[in-house]
Structure formats: C-alpha cells, structure tokens
Amino acid sequence: MVPAISGLLSTVSLLFTPSVHAASAEHIIQQKCLACHVEESETSWSRISHQRKTPEGWLMSIARMQIMHGLKVTEEERHTLVKYLADRQGLAPSETEGARYALERRLNTSESFESQAFTETCARCHSGARVMLQRRPASEWEHLIHFHLGQWPTTEYQALARDRDWLDLALNEMVPELADMLPLQSKAWDQWQKTVKPSLAGSWTFAGKMPGKGEMHGVMQVKEKAKDQFGIVLAGQYADGAAFEGSGDAILYTGYEWRANMMVDGIAMRQVFSAAKAGEMQGRMFEREHDERGFDFAAVQQSGMSPSILAVQPEYIKSGETVELSIIGTGLQGDVTLGQGLTLIKDVSANANKRVLRVKASSSASTGALAIHVGKASSTVTVYDQIASLKVVPAFQVARVGGNDSSTPKMEAVFEAEAWAAGQDGIAGTEDDIRIGFMPATWSVVPFNETAAADNDVHFSGRMDAASGVFTPALAGPNPERRMSTNNAGNLKVIAQVDEEGKKITADGQLIVTVQRWNNPPIP
Structure with a gap:
C-alpha cells in the first residue's frame, strides 16, 4: 500500500453516523462510481458486485479509489458505502476465523500457511490475512493479479519473484487455488444472510486482562440509537480497585462485526468484536494511537442468557493458600459447590453478575483444573503445588522506535510470564504439563547475541x-x-523471573527493536 493511502486510512474510522438525509448507497454508486464501473443491473455493478470483504476491506478499497482513481466522495458518503457493501457483500463469521488477528490489530502474529505458493506469492508483501479476508470468483482474482503488476511493475523483480516466472505462477497456479479456497459463492455466507440476528441492546457483563495492569471486569451498557448504531457505557474496575470506565459509540456491520470508538479513563480506545454468537461478544479492545496496548475482551448479555461464568479472577490458587476469587458472569445465583480439594471459607459478596468467594486450596489438592459451580453456572480454577517452568509470551515480538518529531509514535512491546506445573510424570517441559496462568514477574533485557x-x-x-x-x-x-x-534498532533477549519459595525460575524470549511502521492500513 502506498503511503498516501495509508495516510488517508489512518485518519478514517469505520464508526460514523450517517444523517437521516444521507443519499442511499445505490444512488452514490450510480452518481460517482459508474464513470469506471459498468452497471449490470439496478443493484449490480462490474467489479464491485463480485467481491466480498470485511468492513475494513471495503474501507481500503474505497480509499484506493480516492487516491489512485480520483473518486470524489464525502466522509459521510464513504461510510454509507462501507456499511452498505459490508452488509450486502461481507463475510460470514466462519469465513473470518483464523484471520481475525489482522482486524483486531494483533500485529505480532506469526503467520503460517499450508500453501508455500500462497506464502511466497501473496504473503511476502503484506499479511496473508488480508487475502484470507476476501472472497472473489476466478475472474476477479485474475484482475487482482493484473492490478498488482500494473500498479507495482517491480513485483516480478522482488525477492521470491525474480527467481521464477512470477506471472505464470500467479495466473495459472494462484488464481485457481484462490478461487477454490476463497470463492465468491459459499454456503456459509448464504446461511448467515438468512440467520435471524439477535438484539445487542441491554446490559453486558465483561471481563479481560490488560497486560501490565491486570485483570478487570464490569458492565457494558448498550443502548440502540438507530438501526445498527449504539451508544455504550463501560463501568468496571481492575483487580486492585482502580476504575475502568468510559463511553462511546458503536456500529454493527454484517450483522455481527462490532466496531466502537470510545474514551476510557481519558484514553481513546477502539473495540473490534465479533457478536456472531447470540448473547456473546469477543474480540480485542485497544488504544487508538497505540494498538499494541490492548487486551482480549469477552462479554455475555445479562438478559435472556443461561447462567454462565465468563471468568474466574485470579485463575489459579496455590495449594495450602487462601484467596478471594471473583466469579464474573451472568445468572450467578444459588449455592456454591467446589471441586475436591477446595473449601469455601466465606461467600464474601453476591449479585447476579459477580460472586466473590474466599476459597482455600488443600495442601494435598491435586494439581490441575478443579470445578467451581455457582447455581447452574460452572467453570474451573487451576490449583498447583509449585511452578515447574515459565514461558515468555509472546516468545518473539517486535517493538518500533518512533517519536522524535517523526510522523509515527513509538510502538511498545508487552510481555507476560506464563507459569506451568509439571504433569503426572513430574518432569517440566513435557506434553502433560499443566498451565497455571500468567503471573507477576521481574523483567529485564540482555543482548541477544554477540x-x-x-x-x-x-x-x-x-x-x-x-x-x-x-x-x-x-x-x-x-x-x-x-x-x-x-x-536505535536492537536485538534483545527478554528475561522473566519469578521467585518460587526462594527458588528463582526464569524464561526468555526475543525482542527485535526496529524502525517505524510507515504503512499502517486497517488490514496490514
């Protein structure tokens, strides 16, 4: 993607509220797109009607039309088009599985694809996820190949291209592969279009864990303002009692693609969630200016849902110790029943969405996941006797220099220490090891090599x-x-250390510090 497009997209949000007098998408296309596209029917146009994409994908396509082909549309018209196209020609929930990391801005994800040809032809210049989040017939995949070669003539002479007949490979091998793997017509999309979409208005219990800050939970109030447009208010807190509160607006695309902009504790944040399952939302919430600062978000609707436990915080207890467990969910009413080895000391507080229990783990409790039942809802908490090993998560990460009057800010790297207990064989580092969870650690860096x-x-x-x-x-x-x-680039070894009864347990990962990410489109 050329810098001009990236610059435009960095200022454009998917969240927008068209006025009641906004021109219809069909009218905008008729007036502003048919100079280049051919009308096939009243609501079908060449190229446009033969692709399916995510909201971000359609936003990028329209921006490219503006930059490369002189399309003149207002911000209001652009958002009207994105909403129309994403709803009419989007992706089914199952079609985004395995590639949502790109939408959720998990930019340290290491991609791996079965097709070596796909990896070397498509995923060498941008993420493979950008391709996986599109659907086209063979003719449109062929058009895309020609577009790449016409727009970037040096494509054939770049790495992984100049040592082979790139155009022949792209047209005669990749086009059939892509048309078969990512076809325009699919049963999944047909079925999703017929699915009755549930209402998202109401109260939602949410839970998450912000790396570097800790676990949080609370309630998200969702109020419908117009069709597929919502006002939202968050009222929650971290485990240490610090507030996690904010408000903003959201829009729903394709019946399940939730996008929101909001201010949380004075910081601009975004939500990219899937609401494909009735009564559930999940995805990632992150800072607008620092998308590396964020956390996994999970929520359940409070009304109309069966009792369920969304999270147990903290997620582990050491044998012989007593802790207060916050049980987050919905319908948390009724008696508490704990697995063998756990004893309820006190039912500290209770309401339908949060239950606080003081629980003791026996010194002889078995290492592993033990059951917690609250009324008809159930989950588990991990009990362990000692930490056998640590893992630095992620094991490999990239940070980027920035600031200093440059156009891009610094991009931080955030690590967590994941503790593991030995399994039945008593040997750390084997397949039957038991995950304990993320633990506080002491962090440092040293040179990665000479x-x-x-x-x-x-x-x-x-x-x-x-x-x-x-x-x-x-x-x-x-x-x-x-x-x-x-x-100021660098190659560093990241070291985590946890003290376990006087024993120091360590693990390490790798951090590459590199230059700015100049092109930063919605789908990298």
Whole structure:
C-alpha cells in the first residue's frame, strides 16, 4: 500500500453516523462510481458486485479509489458505502476465523500457511490475512493479479519473484487455488444472510486482562440509537480497585462485526468484536494511537442468557493458600459447590453478575483444573503445588522506535510470564504439563547475541519496565552516539523471573527493536 493511502486510512474510522438525509448507497454508486464501473443491473455493478470483504476491506478499497482513481466522495458518503457493501457483500463469521488477528490489530502474529505458493506469492508483501479476508470468483482474482503488476511493475523483480516466472505462477497456479479456497459463492455466507440476528441492546457483563495492569471486569451498557448504531457505557474496575470506565459509540456491520470508538479513563480506545454468537461478544479492545496496548475482551448479555461464568479472577490458587476469587458472569445465583480439594471459607459478596468467594486450596489438592459451580453456572480454577517452568509470551515480538518529531509514535512491546506445573510424570517441559496462568514477574533485557552486545543494544534500543513487562523503545532517527550513526534498532533477549519459595525460575524470549511502521492500513 502506498503511503498516501495509508495516510488517508489512518485518519478514517469505520464508526460514523450517517444523517437521516444521507443519499442511499445505490444512488452514490450510480452518481460517482459508474464513470469506471459498468452497471449490470439496478443493484449490480462490474467489479464491485463480485467481491466480498470485511468492513475494513471495503474501507481500503474505497480509499484506493480516492487516491489512485480520483473518486470524489464525502466522509459521510464513504461510510454509507462501507456499511452498505459490508452488509450486502461481507463475510460470514466462519469465513473470518483464523484471520481475525489482522482486524483486531494483533500485529505480532506469526503467520503460517499450508500453501508455500500462497506464502511466497501473496504473503511476502503484506499479511496473508488480508487475502484470507476476501472472497472473489476466478475472474476477479485474475484482475487482482493484473492490478498488482500494473500498479507495482517491480513485483516480478522482488525477492521470491525474480527467481521464477512470477506471472505464470500467479495466473495459472494462484488464481485457481484462490478461487477454490476463497470463492465468491459459499454456503456459509448464504446461511448467515438468512440467520435471524439477535438484539445487542441491554446490559453486558465483561471481563479481560490488560497486560501490565491486570485483570478487570464490569458492565457494558448498550443502548440502540438507530438501526445498527449504539451508544455504550463501560463501568468496571481492575483487580486492585482502580476504575475502568468510559463511553462511546458503536456500529454493527454484517450483522455481527462490532466496531466502537470510545474514551476510557481519558484514553481513546477502539473495540473490534465479533457478536456472531447470540448473547456473546469477543474480540480485542485497544488504544487508538497505540494498538499494541490492548487486551482480549469477552462479554455475555445479562438478559435472556443461561447462567454462565465468563471468568474466574485470579485463575489459579496455590495449594495450602487462601484467596478471594471473583466469579464474573451472568445468572450467578444459588449455592456454591467446589471441586475436591477446595473449601469455601466465606461467600464474601453476591449479585447476579459477580460472586466473590474466599476459597482455600488443600495442601494435598491435586494439581490441575478443579470445578467451581455457582447455581447452574460452572467453570474451573487451576490449583498447583509449585511452578515447574515459565514461558515468555509472546516468545518473539517486535517493538518500533518512533517519536522524535517523526510522523509515527513509538510502538511498545508487552510481555507476560506464563507459569506451568509439571504433569503426572513430574518432569517440566513435557506434553502433560499443566498451565497455571500468567503471573507477576521481574523483567529485564540482555543482548541477544554477540553482535547485539558489541553494538550496546541494551543501552540504545529502549527500556524494559521491570514490574510490568512493558518495553518502551528509544527515539527514531539516526543516533550519532552509535557506531556509524545508525538508528536505535536492537536485538534483545527478554528475561522473566519469578521467585518460587526462594527458588528463582526464569524464561526468555526475543525482542527485535526496529524502525517505524510507515504503512499502517486497517488490514496490514
């Protein structure tokens, strides 16, 4: 994607409220798109009607028309078109599975595809997810190949292309593969269009865990303002009692693609959720200016749902210890029943959406997941006797320098320490190990290799917060203090340490600190 398009998209949100007098999408297409596209019927047009995409995909297509082909549309018209096209020619929930990480801005995801040809032809310049989130017939995939070659003539001479007949491979191997793997017509899409969509208005119990800040929970109030448009209010708190509160607006695309902009504790944030399952929402919530700062969000609707437990916070108890467990969910009424090895000391507080229990784990309790029943709702909590090993999550991550009067901010890296207990074989690091959960750790960085040590990367690349696991990279631009005045890139080993009864348990991962991400479209 050229910088001009990326710059436009970085200022455009999918969230917009068209006026009641806004021109219909069909009228906008008739007036502004038919200079290039051919009308096939009253509501069908060449190229346009032969693709299916996510809301972000349609937003990128329209922006490309503006930048490359001179399309003149207002912001209101652009949003009207995106809503119309995403609803009419979107993707079914099952068609986005396995690629939602791109929509949810999980930009440290390592992609892996079975098709080597797909990896080398499509996923070498942008994410494979961008392709996986489209559907086209063979003729449209062929048009896309020609577009790439026409728009970027050097495609055939770049890495993984110049050593082969790229055009022949693209047309005669990739087009049939893509048409078979990602066809325009599908049973999933036909069935989703016929599915009755539930109302999203009402109260939702939510839970999540912000890396570096901890677990949180609360209630999200959703009020319908117009068809598929909502006002939302969050009222929650972190485990330490700090508030997690905010409000904003949301729009629903394709019957399940929830997109919201809101202010939370003075910070602009976005929500990218799927509401495909009745009474459930899940996805990711993240800062607008720092999409690396975010967390997995899960919510259940409070009315009309069977009793359920959304989260148990914290998610583990050490044998012999007593903790207060917050049970988050809906319909949490009735007696509490705990698995063998757990004892209810006190039912601290109770309402339909949150139950606080003081629970003791026996010193002889079995290591593993033990049941928790609250009325008709059930879940588990992990009991462990000792930590056998740690994992740094993610094991590999990228941070990016920024600021220093440049056009892009720093991109942080956030790590968590995942603790594991030995399984029945008593040996750490084997397949039957039992996951305990994420634990507080002490964090540090050291040079990843001899080159990083010689270049003093630890000093120049940024700083790791020892308590939170958040790495903040250094400023962008050439640094005259470095060898050859290079920038503040670096190659670091990230070390997590947890003290277990006087024993220090460590794990490590890798962090690459690199340059800015200049092109930052909605789907990378």
